[in-house]
Amino acid sequence: MKLLDEILQYNEEFVKEKKYEAYSTTKFPNKRMVIVTCMDTRLTELLPKALNIGNGDVKLVKNAGALVSHPFGSIMRSILVAVYQLQADEILVIGHHDCGMAGMKAGQMIDNMKERGITEETFEMLTYSGINVTKWLQGFQDVKESVSHSVEMIKKHPLLAEDIPVHGLVIHPNTGKLDLVIDGYKEKL
Ligand SMILES: [Zn+2]
Numbered sequence: 001m002k003l004l005d006e007i008l009q010y011n012e013e014f015v016k017e018k019k020y021e022a023y024s025t026t027k028f029p030n031k032r033m034v035i036v037t038c039m040d041t042r043l044t045e046l047l048p049k050a051l052n053i054g055n056g057d058v059k060l061v062k063n064a065g066a067l068v069s070h071p072f073g074s075i076m077r078s079i080l081v082a083v084y085q086l087q088a089d090e091i092l093v094i095g096h097h098d099c100g101m102a103g104m105k106a107g108q109m110i111d112n113m114k115e116r117g118i119t120e121e122t123f124e125m126l127t128y129s130g131i132n133v134t135k136w137l138q139g140f141q142d143v144k145e146s147v148s149h150s151v152e153m154i155k156k157h158p159l160l161a162e163d164i165p166v167h168g169l170v171i172h173p174n175t176g177k178l179d180l181v182i183d184g185y186k187e188k189l
Contacts, residue, residue: 025056033090034059034082036075036150038066038099042173047094050176059088065101065139066093068150071157080159090184091154091166095147096173102146104139143170147181155187 001009014020037047039062048054059082061075068075082088110123110133126133140146151168154160165184171177 023055028087029056029058029082031057032087033092034061034079034086034088035092035094036061036063036066036068036079036154037094037171038062038096038101039064040096040099040173043096043171046173046176047171050171050178059086065099065146066095066150067101067140067146068093068153071153076154076157079154080157083160083164089164091164092169093147093150093154093167094169094171094178095143095150096171097143098173099139099143101139102143103141104137106134106137106139109137110134144168144181151182151184 031053035047035051035053035058037043037060048057059078061078061082063075068079070076079088079091083091114120123133140149147168147170151166155166165187166182167180167184168182170179170181172179
């Protein structure tokens with residue numbers, strides 16, 4: 001059975017048996033915060049469990065590397081929506097050890113793209129259009145630095161209210177242990 005069919009079949013049962021009832025909540029986060037973290041598969045269940053977060057507790061924004069790399073990209077927009085429309089009062093950026101974006105070399109990914117049929121001409125055309133693909137795909141070297149950079153990006157955003165604490169943390173993908181990088185309360189003092 002194909003993956004999508006499997007999902008649809010399971011879903012039919014899920015709804016029929018009213019398994020959703022255990023997850024009933026609202027769109028407003030009970031713990032009034034928004035978390036930006038990585039899409040790493042090891043964190044899917046581990047991160048909420050390690051932080052004592054259940055359904056309905058927080059707004060969760062994910063991407064590769066927990067990176068806020070553009071002040072007017074969709075991650076920053078999601079954070080602002082969480083703050084101004086959905087009652088989030090605090091922001092947490094949570095990177096993790098052994099992240100796929102750590103030390104990621106754009107060159108290798110571009111080679112993979114070429115192997116999958118993306119032509120040299122396409123890359124030339126993008127370069128000609130002013131797009132630096134290599135820079136865009138670049139990972140980071142140090143997860144703490146990366147988290148600090150994302151926290152700064154959020155804190156300095158011209159549309160973020162000053163009284164919102166922005167915390168930076170790193171989680172271990174096996175144990176769920178959190179290391180504090182930036183205490184957003186202290187930064188306010
Ligand atoms: Zn990651």
